[in-house]
Amino acid sequence: MSEKTLTRMDLSEAVFREVGLSRNESAALVESVLKHVSDALATGETVKISSFGTFSVRDKSARVGRNPKTGDEVPISPRRVLTFRPSHLMKERVANGKKR
Amino acid sequence: MIRSELIQKIADENPHLTQRHVERIVNTVFDEIIEALAKGDRVELRGFGAFSVKERDARTGRNPRTGESVEVEDKKVPFFKTGKLLRDRLNGKA
Numbered sequence: 001m002s003e004k005t006l007t008r009m010d011l012s013e014a015v016f017r018e019v020g021l022s023r024n025e026s027a028a029l030v031e032s033v034l035k036h037v038s039d040a041l042a043t044g045e046t047v048k049i050s051s052f053g054t055f056s057v058r059d060k061s062a063r064v065g066r067n068p069k070t071g072d073e074v075p076i077s078p079r080r081v082l083t084f085r086p087s088h089l090m091k092e093r094v095a096n097g098k099k100r
Numbered sequence: 101m102i103r104s105e106l107i108q109k110i111a112d113e114n115p116h117l118t119q120r121h122v123e124r125i126v127n128t129v130f131d132e133i134i135e136a137l138a139k140g141d142r143v144e145l146r147g148f149g150a151f152s153v154k155e156r157d158a159r160t161g162r163n164p165r166t167g168e169s170v171e172v173e174d175k176k177v178p179f180f181k182t183g184k185l186l187r188d189r190l191n192g193k194a
Contacts, residue, residue, distance in 0.1 A: 005142045006132070014132040019124050026125075029110065033129050034148045036109050040101040042189040047101045052130040053178075057190060080190040082149075084180035090134050094153055094178045097138030 008034075041082060053086040137178050147185035154179045 008030055015026040037055065040047050047055040057080050065076040086094075103126065111122040133143050133151055143151040158174040188194040 003140050003142065004136075005144050006136045007144055008146075010136075011129050011132050011143075011145075015125050015128050018128045019121060021121075021125075029114070029125050030129055032110055032113065033106070033126055034145060036101075036106055038148060038186050038189065041186065045101055047106075049103045049106070049130055052103075052134065053180075055180075082182040082186065082190060084149075086178040086180075090137065090178050093134050093138040094176050097140065097176070 044080070049087075051087050051089045053084055053090055055082060055084050057082055140176070145183065147183050149183040149186060150181050152179050152181070153177070 008027070011030045012023065012027040015021065015030060016023050019026070021029070037047050041055055041057055044057050046057070049055075060079050060081055062078045063076050065074050066072065067074055107119070107122050107126050110126065111117065111119050114122065117125075136143050137151055137153055140153055142153075153176050156175050156177055159172050161170050161172040162168065163170060182190075185194055
């Protein structure tokens, strides 16, 4: 079987199936989950979802980068980046999922 | 923020739903992502980010304490790439 790409629609469909709310409300609630996670991260907060994983915001300091094509030096401004650390459960499920 | 706080926030906004319902909704979202990745599928959530599976080749590793070499099997690991909108929001641009 070739791999698929799931979207918000598939997550809403799962909520619709599992919980039995209307499709519209299921979609709104999926959106609400993503919104609350994003809002917390935007304020710099760490979001820790047990047995799923941890999203944390890291501050990167300014550095000098290089345009790989021209070799020119370009200043890279300080920025915040998001890192995701998967839970043990997720790592295990992914590692064992298709193999055996 | 932890899972229970996320559930509480959504429950507060949806007084017509019970706490149990909201718990099941939030759990379904995260479980569905894990199930998809376990099958080797990708989950793409525009504006938020994309979860995917990366394959790591087998390699010869080394026990850092003893210096002995060990064969590390090829493996699959979960990977998350932040979406553009969220990345911009982290940097106060959206």
